[in-house]
Amino acid sequence: MKIAMTVGSAASVGLAGVLCVVLAASWLMIRRWRAAQRRATAEADRARERSEAQAAQLRAELDRREDRLTEELTRLRTREAELAERAAELDTLRAAARRLESERLRAVELAAGLTVGQARAELVRAAEAEAEREAAVAVREIERRAKAEGEQRAREIIVGSIQRLAGEQTAEAVITSFPLASEDLKGRIIGREGRNIRAFEAVTGVNLIVDDTPGLVQLSCFDPVRRETARLTLEALVADGRIHPARIEEIHERSRAEVERLCVRAGEDALLATGLDTMQPELVRTLGTLRYRTSYGQNVLGHLVESAHIAGMMAAELGVDRGLVARAALLHDIGKAMSHEVAGSHAAVGAEFARRHGESAEVVHAIEAHHGEVEPRTVEAVLTQAADACSAGRPGARRESVESYVRRLERLEEIAGAHAGVSKVFAMQAGREVRVMVQPELVDDLRAQVIAREVAKQVADELTYPGQIRITVVRESRATEFAR
Structure with a gap:
């Protein structure tokens, strides 16, 4: 019994100690929280004071700028009023100048007996007539000099070039x-x-x-x-x-x-x-x-x-x-x-x-x-x-004669060469004979005679020549082999 009471007393004492420790810890935490609250409140107060001070400075600066702008606006309005007055004065002066110019022109027209437009047109006509006369004289003189100098210069250039290149020309024979x-x-x-x-x-x-x-x-x-x-x-x-x-x-x-x-x-x-x-x-x-x-x-x-x-x-x-x-x-x-x-x-x-x-x-x-x-x-x-x-x-x-002769012979060869199956054409004997070489595989003996007759007829119809021209059609067959 005593042992049980002793154990219960000991347990009660232990529980009381734990409660005391818990209470002490809670009290310390409450104190720390309150101290943190007070510090936060003090910091917020200081920040608010700084913000209010900065706002006061900005308001003061804005007030100063507003005063300066108000003064500048006042000066601009004063300047605008002065310019308006000067513009009015200028308009008055321009109107007076126009009146004076009109009076002067009327006086000049009365003195000259012409209007301004008539006087201007008269001056322009006189200037144009004088300019045209002078231009015509100048142009004729320039043309005369240019023609004389151009002809002389052209003759000098051509004659000089030919003289510097004086070479012999020998007409070639056939x-x-x-x-x-x-x-x-x-x-x-x-x-x-x-x-x-x-x-x-x-x-x-x-x-x-x-x-x-x-x-x-x-x-x-x-x-x-x-x-x-x-x-x-x-x-x-x-x-x-x-x-x-x-x-x-x-x-x-x-x-x-x-x-x-x-x-x-x-x-x-x-x-x-x-x-x-x-x-x-x-x-x-x-x-x-x-x-x-x-x-x-x-x-x-x-x-x-x-x-x-x-x-x-x-x-x-x-x-x-x-x-x-x-x-x-x-x-x-x-x-x-x-x-x-x-x-x-x-x-x-x-x-x-x-x-x-x-x-x-x-x-x-x-x-x-x-x-x-x-x-x-x-x-x-x-x-x-x-x-x-x-x-x-x-x-x-x-020499004209050589060229005419060559043209006639060339035409003889052209006439004969225009026929199908002709391989070569030679105008010979100073144009008195035309030899026509034909391809034997394309032209047979009968066709060769036809070509000769057609060439002779075309030559007689187209060309003028002394005597007669002999047309010879040659058809030659060759067989070639190699001994190896």
């Missing part, structure tokens, strides 16, 4: 003489029963004349390129010594290649002689072929080089681009190398050819306009025309 080392060579050239000479003429299209003239045979053909190719062929055959139909064809092919090379060399020499830049290879080659062609007896390539020099000299005198003018003059007759193959005038053909091969628009226009077929629009075209006329118009430069 026959080339070929010297022989011995008379025995004539027999070898003719061959057994004339087979060599027939083969030579059939392959080259050139008439080979073997007569009694000692140590000499002649090559006759209106086409100088063809004649030069035949000359080189005959020269190689005579030097080699082997003259027979197969050898003639072989040497002729070599000679054609050699003529091509010579044409390229001639074109390059023309560029070098005129001091021009390089051209496309096809232009150079075509230009070189003109060394074998003539126009009215004047060598075409020589004419072009001479025209380029004349045009370049005139361009230098006039302050124009010399290179461009000389280039146009050098190429202006390049169409003559193709005009017998392409339809159209040589000016139009040459212009199109130059355009295809990259020449400038100025050069192309000068080419197509050098005969007036197109109106010249540039100074380069006009100078090209002048240079062409100067070179062609010099005494002895050209």
Whole structure:
């Protein structure tokens, strides 16, 4: 019992101690909370005081600014009133000035007997009449001086250019003489029963004349390129010594290649002689072929080089681009190398050819306009025309008869070549014979006779010629095999 009471007393004492500890802790927490409350309240009071102080400062600053703006507004209103007064004064002065100007004009009109508009119109008419008279006198004087000086200057430029380039012109013939080392060579050239000479003429299209003239045979053909190719062929055959139909064809092919090379060399020499830049290879080659062609007896390539020099000299005198003018003059007759193959005038053909091969628009226009077929629009075209006329118009430069003869022979070949199945056409014997080579697989013997009759009829209808022209159609079949 006592033990139980003792245990209960001890438990009561322990519980009381725990309660005391809890109460003490709660009291400490309440004190801390109250201290934090007081600090927060004090901090809030201080912040409120600072905000109120800043607000008071801002209100004071705004009041000061408002006072300044009020003063400025007052000054502006005062200034506006002053300006309004001055504007009114100016309006009054302008009205007074207008009244005075009107009174002055009325006084002047009364004194002169004219209104202001009438006086102004009268002055303008007088000034215009005086200006027109002076301008007419000045224009006539300027035209007179310009015409006199222009004609004199043009004569000096043209005459000076021609004198500085005084070259000889030799009209080319249509026959080339070929010297022989011995008379025995004539027999070898003719061959057994004339087979060599027939083969030579059939392959080259050139008439080979073997007569009694000692140590000499002649090559006759209106086409100088063809004649030069035949000359080189005959020269190689005579030097080699082997003259027979197969050898003639072989040497002729070599000679054609050699003529091509010579044409390229001639074109390059023309560029070098005129001091021009390089051209496309096809232009150079075509230009070189003109060394074998003539126009009215004047060598075409020589004419072009001479025209380029004349045009370049005139361009230098006039302050124009010399290179461009000389280039146009050098190429202006390049169409003559193709005009017998392409339809159209040589000016139009040459212009199109130059355009295809990259020449400038100025050069192309000068080419197509050098005969007036197109109106010249540039100074380069006009100078090209002048240079062409100067070179062609010099005494002895050209002969009409040779050109007419060549045109007739070219037309003979064109008439025969227009028929189907014709492979080659050669006008020979100074135009008295036309040999027509046909393709045997396309043309039979009957058709060959028809072609000969049609060509003869067309020639008789279109051309005028002395005597008669023999039309020979050749149809040859060949069989070739190789022994291996």
